[in-house]
Amino acid sequence: MSGHGDPILMKSRKGGPLSGVAEVPGDKSISHRALILGALSVGQTEVTGLLEGQDVLDTAKAMEAFGATVKRLGPGHWTVDGVGVGGFAEPEQVIDCGNSGTGVRLIMGCMASSPISATFTGDASLRKRPMGRVTDPIALFGARAYGRKGGRLPMTIVGAADPVPVSYVTPMASAQVKSAVLLAGLNAPGQTVVIEKTPTRDHTERMLRGFGAEITTEDTPEGHKITLQGQPELRAQKVAVPRDPSSAAFPVCAALLVPGSDILVPGVSQNPTRNGLFLTLRDMGADIEFLNERTEGGEPVADLRVRYSELHGIEVPPERAAAQIDEYPVLSVVAACATGTTVMRGVHELRVKESDRIDAMARGLEACGVRIEEDEDTLIVHGMGPGNVPGGATCQTHIDHRIAMSFLVLGLASQKPVAVDDGSPIATSFPVFEALMAGLGAQIERTGA
Ligand SMILES: O=C(O)C1=C[C@@H](OP(=O)(O)O)[C@@H](O)[C@H](O)C1
Ligand SMILES: C=C(OP(=O)(O)O)C(=O)O
Numbered sequence: 001m002s003g004h005g006d007p008i009l010m011k012s013r014k015g016g017p018l019s020g021v022a023e024v025p026g027d028k029s030i031s032h033r034a035l036i037l038g039a040l041s042v043g044q045t046e047v048t049g050l051l052e053g054q055d056v057l058d059t060a061k062a063m064e065a066f067g068a069t070v071k072r073l074g075p076g077h078w079t080v081d082g083v084g085v086g087g088f089a090e091p092e093q094v095i096d097c098g099n100s101g102t103g104v105r106l107i108m109g110c111m112a113s114s115p116i117s118a119t120f121t122g123d124a125s126l127r128k129r130p131m132g133r134v135t136d137p138i139a140l141f142g143a144r145a146y147g148r149k150g151g152r153l154p155m156t157i158v159g160a161a162d163p164v165p166v167s168y169v170t171p172m173a174s175a176q177v178k179s180a181v182l183l184a185g186l187n188a189p190g191q192t193v194v195i196e197k198t199p200t201r202d203h204t205e206r207m208l209r210g211f212g213a214e215i216t217t218e219d220t221p222e223g224h225k226i227t228l229q230g231q232p233e234l235r236a237q238k239v240a241v242p243r244d245p246s247s248a249a250f251p252v253c254a255a256l257l258v259p260g261s262d263i264l265v266p267g268v269s270q271n272p273t274r275n276g277l278f279l280t281l282r283d284m285g286a287d288i289e290f291l292n293e294r295t296e297g298g299e300p301v302a303d304l305r306v307r308y309s310e311l312h313g314i315e316v317p318p319e320r321a322a323a324q325i326d327e328y329p330v331l332s333v334v335a336a337c338a339t340g341t342t343v344m345r346g347v348h349e350l351r352v353k354e355s356d357r358i359d360a361m362a363r364g365l366e367a368c369g370v371r372i373e374e375d376e377d378t379l380i381v382h383g384m385g386p387g388n389v390p391g392g393a394t395c396q397t398h399i400d401h402r403i404a405m406s407f408l409v410l411g412l413a414s415q416k417p418v419a420v421d422d423g424s425p426i427a428t429s430f431p432v433f434e435a436l437m438a439g440l441g442a443q444i445e446r447t448g449a
Contacts, residue, residue, distance in 0.1 A: 008446055009394075010404070010423035012411030015443040017260030017308070022251040022436055026051040026076060026241035027269055028429050029175070029203050030299070032059050032102050034239040036110060037211050038080030039068035040087075040186065043236030045080045049297075050241055052076060054428045055100035062107050065091035066118075076241075085234055086187045090116035094154070097122045099354060099399065099428045102176055104153070105134045106204075109180025112138035113163035113187035121154040125354045125399035125425075131155055133172065134180045140166040141184050165190035165230055169222065173322045173349060175200035175273075178226070182208065182215075188230045197223040200322045201273040210298055211237055240297035242269040246326045247430045248304065249277050250405045253330045254442060255306040256286050257337050257413035259386070263440055265304040267296065276324025277331060278304070284311040284338055311338035313383045318346030325349060328379070329406040332361045335381035336370040336389050337413050348377040354425070355398035364395030364407050368418060392416030401425040405433060408444050419447065 026049040036059065038045030050056065052075070060070045060078070067089035069081040083089070088111050095118055097104035104120050108131070111118050121127065132151030139145065142160030147153060165188045170177050178194050182204055185192025205226055208215050214229035248268045255261040270278075270290065282288055287309045290302040313335060324331070328350055335342030350357040358379050362372045365381065369390035373380040391414025397404040404420045411418030423446070426433050437444050 005424045007422035008424045009419060009421060009448050010408060010444065011417050011419040011447045012408040012442065012444040013417035014412060014414070016441055018255050018258050018263055018440040018442060019261065020263060020440050022263055022265045022440060024243045024247040024251065024265060024268065024436065025053070025430060025432060027244040028053060028055060028246065029102060029201060030207070030241045031056040032106060033203055033207050034241060035059050035063050035070065035080055036106055036183070037207055037234060038236065039063040039066060039082050040085050040110060041082035041211055041234040041236045042084045043082065045082065045236040045239065047078045047080070047239045047241065048076060050076045050078050051244065051429070053431050054098055055103055058096065058098040058100055059103040059107065062095045062097065062103065065093060065095055066111065082236060085231060086114060088114045088116060091118050094119045094121055097126060099123050099125055099425060101126065101129055105131070105176040105180050106183060108134050108157050109138060109183035110186070111159050112143035112157060112184040113141050114159040115161035117156060117158045119154060119156040123399060127153045130352055133174060133177050137166065137168045137177065137181045138184050140168065141188055163188040165192045167193040169195045173198040173200050175204070179204040182226065182228050185228045185230055186213070186232065190230055192228045192230060194226045195220070195223045198322050199224045199273060201271070206298055211235060242296050242299045242301045243267045245269050245274045245277070249327045249330050250409055250430070250433065251437065251440060252281070252288070252304060252306050253334050254409045254412050254437070256281065256309050256311065256334065257409070259308050261308045263306050265306065267301050268304055270300045270302050273323055276320040277327035280314070280316055280320065280324060280331060281334065283314050284334070285309055286311060310386055313338050313340035313342040315343045321346045326402060329357050329361050329402045330409060332365060332379060332381050333406050333410045335383055336365055336410065337386060338383040339385045340383050342381045342383060344379045346377060347379060354400035355403060357400065357403065360396065360398050360400060360403045361406065364393065364403070367393035367395060368410060368414060387415070389414040390416060391418045394419040394421055397422045397425065399425050401428045401430065405430065412442055
């Protein structure tokens with residue numbers, strides 16, 4: 001069964017200003033989808049800027065197991081020879097999605113409407129995460145799921161031999177659930193409809209359209225409605241993956257918190273379903289300039305110039321939650337270093353990520369001397385003001401890359417160093433994090449296994 005490697009103890013400490021250019025890797029969500037849609041297309045898809053994080057590498061392996069041919073030509077440069085919609089072969093082995101909720105949930109969706117079975121597993125974090133949110137809607141297509149109690153991995157999905165199209169209102173704000181339903185709808189006849197009350201990241205819709213599917217979106221009284229015409233022939237594409245705003249968040253927040261810093265983060269996706277953190281930081285007083293705004297690979301991108309700023313706490317608009325869902329851990333670090341209180345409501349989805357991120361951040365921040373209030377759906381951070389967070393703790397990361405990187409950012413701005421018990425999960429989404437942060441002048445080190 002999947003593990004996540006040996007723990008890597010890491011520590012960060014205060015140093016001089018951060019400066020230079022931070023070229024963060026390709027977007028994780030788009031990288032997964034480029035491989036998956038490439039595998040479901042006819043012909044050879046060519047991807048540049050692919051994130052070579054473990055989550056995406058696990059999806060690449062899975063696509064091979066379902067019959068696609070996936071090749072690496074050079075750094076971030078990959079090809080996928082697809083099998084076409086409905087062409088997935090039955091994998092001979094268990095599909096191990098490692099740490100990746102996106103990987104497992106999207107892949108379950110794409111095989112659910114084919115007459116094949118597949119068994120999925122993942123690491124100790126992924127095996128705790130709920131899969132019922134995907135197995136419920138794919139059952140409507142005719143697929144069956146046999147998993148552990150609570151809808152947990154390992155789990156076998158028996159795809160529908162004779163799928164029917166589905167109309168589904170997502171019960172939670174989740175792009176993974178929306179995408180799983182749309183991907184299942186590809187191999188069903190007729191129209192599959194997804195309605196989401198809160199719009200979530202729209203990469204699946206944008207990319208399906210780019211690969212030739214007939215897909216429309218409209219705002220209706222019931223919510224944001226997406227209609228997909230089933231059984232299209234998807235055609236191979238060239239996909240240029242923009243840089244990941246969720247990874248950019250770490251150098252951006254570090255530069256805002258370390259006095260005297262001035263950095264440039266080029267080519268970061270500014271897709272409005274992903275840019276919530278940058279808007280929130282600006283509301284807190286951050287000096288972020290959006291330069292050279294343009295479109296690359298069908299996504300709006302900009303170069304971000306970020307300078308050290310004295311920040312103040314705010315009530316974060318809850319309607320912005322979906323557009324910054326993965327950024328709350330590092331936002332709570334920024335909030336701890338800001339003056340005044342930051343209130344984050346509408347964030348219950350954080351409890352079912354790689355870890356319970358509300359709990360992980362609350363416990364670690366408390367250990368670093370910050371006062372926190374929380375309930376099921378809320379995190380409130382009482383900011384201590386610039387330079388006033390004591391730090392000096394070892395924070396538990398619970399096999400969660402974003403928790404690890406967030407506390408390492410905190411250590412750059414706190415009085416005493418901050419350690420994390422395990423930085424190894426950082427490789428799932430941001431394998432060059434340490435080198436990139438070192439290049440900016442950040443003091444982050446490994447302190448032993
Ligand atoms: O669809 C995607 O690529 C993702 C959707 C989000 O998850 P949910 O769908 O669970 O909100 C996000 O947290 C995850 O990092 C990536
Ligand atoms: C939640 C995340 O990823 P996933 O759900 O794909 O594991 C994340 O990267 O923050």
